[in-house]
Amino acid sequence: MLIKRPNDLHPSEITDEKIYRNRREFMKAMSAVAAASFFPSALMASKGPFDTDEPPTTEKDATTYNNYYEFGNKKDQPAKNVGRFVTKPWSIAVEGMVRKPATFALEDLLKGLKPEDRIYRFRCVEGWSMVLPWTGVPLAEIVKKLQPLPSAKFIEFTTVLRPDQMTGLDDNDHLEWPYKEGLRLDEANNPLALLATGIYGKPLPGQNGAPVRLVVPWKYGFKNVKSIVKIRFTDQMPATTWAVKRPTEYGFYANVNPEVDHPRWSQAKERRIGVDLVKNRKTLMFNGYADRVASMYSGMDLRKNF
Ligand code: MTE
Secondary structure, three states, rough: OOOOOHHHHHHHHOOOOHHOOOHHHHHHHHHHHHHHHHHHHHHHOOOOOOOOOOOOOOOOHHHHHOOOOOHHHOOOOOHHHHOOOOOOOOOOOOOOEEEOOOOHHHHOOOOOOOEEEEEEEEEOOOOEEEEEEEEEEHHHHHHHHHOOOOOEEEEEEEOOOOOOOOOOOOHHHOOOOOOOEEEEEHHHOOOOOEEEEEOOEEEOOOOOOOOOEEEEOOHHHHOOOOOOOEEEOOOOOOOOOHHHOHHHHHHHHOOOOOOOOOOOOOOOEEEEEEOOOOOOEOOHHHHOHHHHHHHOOOOOOOHHHH
């Protein structure tokens, strides 16, 4: 018997130490239980229509267990290696099929838009998951502001590339830099898609994609491109980093789908960081957001369009 959601814990289970592998895991699990009891009042005082009820992952886990390969391959490296990463001032180039291609200071791009708090599930293609409290603006609002041409069908995002500040690039020369991701325009306009500038009520730290990143909670984590410096509108499906690197393993859509396995592992279950000891939690279709996103894919073969 392993811990699942802190919410699901019966008091007798907490005292049954046989369920814990060792003292460290026990302490970690207990802090997750503590988080469950204080987070809802602190962070979920006014639960929004998009918020999950699940207790957020601890800030420590979310900011020290990261994938940001530009800063290293191991989960703890981005937090350790972002020290030289300069994220202010920041500008974003807007290119391609758009009424007025231009470069915007980040503040100007966000001007007039009201930041929203959203507590979303987050599922990495590797099989782990978190619950994260983001602050950001709906991507649809940015798209509206930028006025894509009717011919635009996709949107491509590019991460900053700064070899002098990024210590992981050499270890990852098998990947094509800069990191790129993309969405179909209707996906970008889905109300769940967020351009996040904050997490846990603070500005995004470097390792989480400062100062601005994409958050699309119904897709695998690798779609959530960090530290965006370019937005390009196009009529062609963008060539995205992981889909280019391993097209048989990572697709453009990358919708969370427990029924479509990665060629090297099952996607049926996941491990919630800080809560589960192993992958024993059922993964939900579209990461639990099917009611908001499934219609965008009706008629599509999700095994082919993985
Ligand atoms: N963006 C860039 N530029 N570089 C990366 O390596 N990793 C992706 C995504 N965005 C990545 C990236 C992957 S694989 C995941 S799971 C998420 O970021 C992790 O986000 P987090 O570290 O905030 O949890």
